[in-house]
Amino acid sequence: MDKRWSLQGTTALVTGGASGIGHAIVVELAGFGCRVHACDLSETLLNQSLCEWKKKGFQVSGSVCDVSCRSEREKLMQTVSTMFNGKLNILVNNVGSARVKPTTEYLEDDFSFHISTNLEPAYHLSQLSHPFLKASGSGSIVFISSVAGVVSIDCGSMYGLTKGALNQLARNLACEWAKDGIRANAVAPNFIYTALAQPFLDDAGFNKSLSTRTPLGRPGEPEEVASLVAFLCLPAASYITGQTICVDGGLTVNGFSYQPQA
Numbered sequence: 001m002d003k004r005w006s007l008q009g010t011t012a013l014v015t016g017g018a019s020g021i022g023h024a025i026v027v028e029l030a031g032f033g034c035r036v037h038a039c040d041l042s043e044t045l046l047n048q049s050l051c052e053w054k055k056k057g058f059q060v061s062g063s064v065c066d067v068s069c070r071s072e073r074e075k076l077m078q079t080v081s082t083m084f085n086g087k088l089n090i091l092v093n094n095v096g097s098a099r100v101k102p103t104t105e106y107l108e109d110d111f112s113f114h115i116s117t118n119l120e121p122a123y124h125l126s127q128l129s130h131p132f133l134k135a136s137g138s139g140s141i142v143f144i145s146s147v148a149g150v151v152s153i154d155c156g157s158m159y160g161l162t163k164g165a166l167n168q169l170a171r172n173l174a175c176e177w178a179k180d181g182i183r184a185n186a187v188a189p190n191f192i193y194t195a196l197a198q199p200f201l202d203d204a205g206f207n208k209s210l211s212t213r214t215p216l217g218r219p220g221e222p223e224e225v226a227s228l229v230a231f232l233c234l235p236a237a238s239y240i241t242g243q244t245i246c247v248d249g250g251l252t253v254n255g256f257s258y259q260p261q262a
Contacts, residue, residue, distance in 0.1 A: 004236040008033035011136070012090035012233070013080050013129070015067050015121065018045035020194035021144060022094040024222035028230040030058035034090065037080050039065035067095050067121035077128040088132035090233045093122035093166070094144045097196065098159040106158055118162035126173060130180070139182035140233045143170050144225070147188050147248045155200070163188070167244040174242030183241035185232050190248035192220045215250030 012029050016022040017038025026038050030053065040046040043064045053060040061083065065076045080088060096118045099110050122143055133139030148155055149163025166186055173184035191197045191210055200206050201219055211217050225247050231237055232245075246252045 005234060006033055007089075007230075007234065010034045010089040010138075010233075011084040011087065012036045012092065013076075013088060013125075014038045014092040014094055015065075015125065016040055016095035017062070018042055018049045020196065021189065021192060021222045021225050022092075023049060024226035025092055025094060025229050026053070026060060027056075027058070028223070028226040029090065029092075029233065030056075030060055032230055032234070034233075035059040035084070036061075037083060038062045039067065039076055041066050067125070068116045070124065073121060073124050073128065077125065077132075080129075081132055084132070086132060087136040088129055089136045089138060089140065091125060091129045091133065091139075091141045092144070092229060093125060093141070095121055096144060096146075096163075098156055100156045100159070103157045106156075110158060114158040114162050118159070119165050122166060123169060126169070126184075130177065130182070133182045134177075134180040137181055138235070138238075139177075139180070140237075141170070141173060141182065141184040142229050142232055143167070143184070143186040144229075145170075145186040145188040145244060147190050147246055147252050149186075150188050150244065150246060151252050170244060171242045178241065183232075183238075185241060186244040187225060187228055187232070188244055188246045188248065188252075189225045190214060190220050190246070190251050192222055192225060194222060210251075213251055213254060214248070215254055218249065220247060220249060 012034050014022055014026050017026045018040035026036050030036050046062045050062050063079055065072050067073055143166040145166045146163040148160040149167050170184045170186040228247050
């Protein structure tokens with residue numbers, strides 16, 4: 001196999017890896033030969049996924065972790081360091097959530113929730129993983145952002161601002177840590193068939209509007225996001241860093257279309 005298209009011998013940490021996009025990312029990375037450690041808040045989902053991955057012959061381990069808690073993040077990185085002998089090739093900051101409200105109705109707790117779930121864990125885990133990514137000789141960080149961090153999407157201004165911050169963090173780390181052999185990129189999905197997006201997609205009016213606005217005419221699948229994440233971690237992508245790449249069926253490039261009445 002061409003080594004540019006293989007992750008054999010590499011290691012990865014994927015947060016929120018037991019369901020949705022995170023689950024698909026674990027499968028994709030493991031399929032390329034990567035040894036993956038997945039963490040998740042749900043012990044039940046994690047154990048189910050670990051059994052599934054073991055049957056497929058994947059090299060995947062897991063641990064329960066609430067990444068919104070600083071001490072648990074530190075414990076997670078200690079576990080990863082021990083497991084992978086102080087070296088880590090890939091960090092995928094996938095965990096994220098949203099509370100959808102008009103901006104005037106957000107409260108202090110909502111602000112804290114979005115920062116502590118979507119932004120602070122990704123920032124802190126990147127800090128914690130730096131020495132291990134550097135030690136590997138070839139490190140890659142991927143932030144799972146959102147089209148809401150690129151254009152205005154009606155799913156809450158707080159969600160959008162935290163995702164926009166991840167895009168900027170990818171740019172900063174790409175420049176600051178390039179000397180350490182570490183690349184950083186952000187992947188910005190459209191609405192994807194996951195538990196987080198399902199309430200939106202169950203709304204017929206919203207779904208119709210989304211499909212009309214998206215040139216490919218549909219939401220995405222988790223696997224369609226995972227394939228880009230895996231590519232960005234491959235040696236084949238070694239000259240790509242600091243980018244925010246949308247996986248959105250064309251939504252963010254679609255302009256206004258006027259259909260005159262007959």
